[in-house]
Amino acid sequence: SQQGEEDPQALSIQEGENATMNCSYKTSINNLQWYRQNSGRGLVHLILIRSNEREKHSGRLRVTLDTSKKSSSLLITASRAADTASYFCATVIPGAGSYQLTFGKGTKLSVIP
Amino acid sequence: ETGVTQSPTHLIKTRGQQVTLRCSSQSGHNTVSWYQQALGQGPQFIFQYYREEENGRGNFPPRFSGLQFPNYSSELNVNALELDDSALYLCASGKETQYFGPGTRLLVL
Numbered sequence: 001s002q003q004g005e006e007d008p009q010a011l012s013i014q015e016g017e018n019a020t021m022n023c024s025y026k027t028s029i030n031n032l033q034w035y036r037q038n039s040g041r042g043l044v045h046l047i048l049i050r051s052n053e054r055e056k057h058s059g060r061l062r063v064t065l066d067t068s069k070k071s072s073s074l075l076i077t078a079s080r081a082a083d084t085a086s087y088f089c090a091t092v093i094p095g096a097g098s099y100q101l102t103f104g105k106g107t108k109l110s111v112i113p
Numbered sequence: 114e115t116g117v118t119q120s121p122t123h124l125i126k127t128r129g130q131q132v133t134l135r136c137s138s139q140s141g142h143n144t145v146s147w148y149q150q151a152l153g154q155g156p157q158f159i160f161q162y163y164r165e166e167e168n169g170r171g172n173f174p175p176r177f178s179g180l181q182f183p184n185y186s187s188e189l190n191v192n193a194l195e196l197d198d199s200a201l202y203l204c205a206s207g208k209e210t211q212y213f214g215p216g217t218r219l220l221v222l
Binding site for chain 2: 004031033035040041042043044045048088090092098099100101102103104105106
């Protein structure tokens with residue numbers, strides 16, 4: 001079953017604009033991660049934010065986490081055509097006994113040159 | 114590049130057959146996980162191996178089985194293939210942060 005749900009399902013922006021994607025989840029988490037997938041191939045880890053953190057930055061990426069609302073957002077600033085990909089949030093649930101990532105359905109981002 | 118490799122890249126099988134997919138994990142990683150990704154969906158956790166023992170399993174039937182070898186490479190075996198098994202199969206090494214291979218695309222006819 002899907003733990004996270006990304007919103008929107010698809011997003012189309014012009015190069016240079018900012019892109020914001022949201023993720024909502026259902027149960028308590030240890031951490032929340034964002035991954036990128038190009039053209040149905042392997043996923044690339046972007047950033048991890050722990051349950052006791054509220055905001056984290058990595059280059060052009062900014063992630064926020066609101067555990068009271070069970071939601072997270074990923075902001076990509078000054079987007080580039082190379083950012084075109086699907087973006088997934090994934091959660092790790094405490095006490096699961098393994099490092100099981102539970103993914104949402106993803107947001108498909110298209111950056112138009 | 115993550116250093117995780119998978120073989121084969123593509124595979125076509127018929128219903129009822131058996132398939133074995135292979136994964137070489139990133140050097141030093143003793144934990145490997147397998148995920149199934151249907152078209153248009155997010156990856157679904159199949160199972161995880163830690164030091165050659167299964168260390169967690171998702172909601173998949175027993176016909177999905179796996180192995181991890183002493184060098185931490187891994188296999189995913191699927192018996193009695195069904196049409197719904199058509200998907201991208203992803204292997205990932207690491208624990209909290211996972212490093213994914215490029216995947217094996219399986220088509221069951």
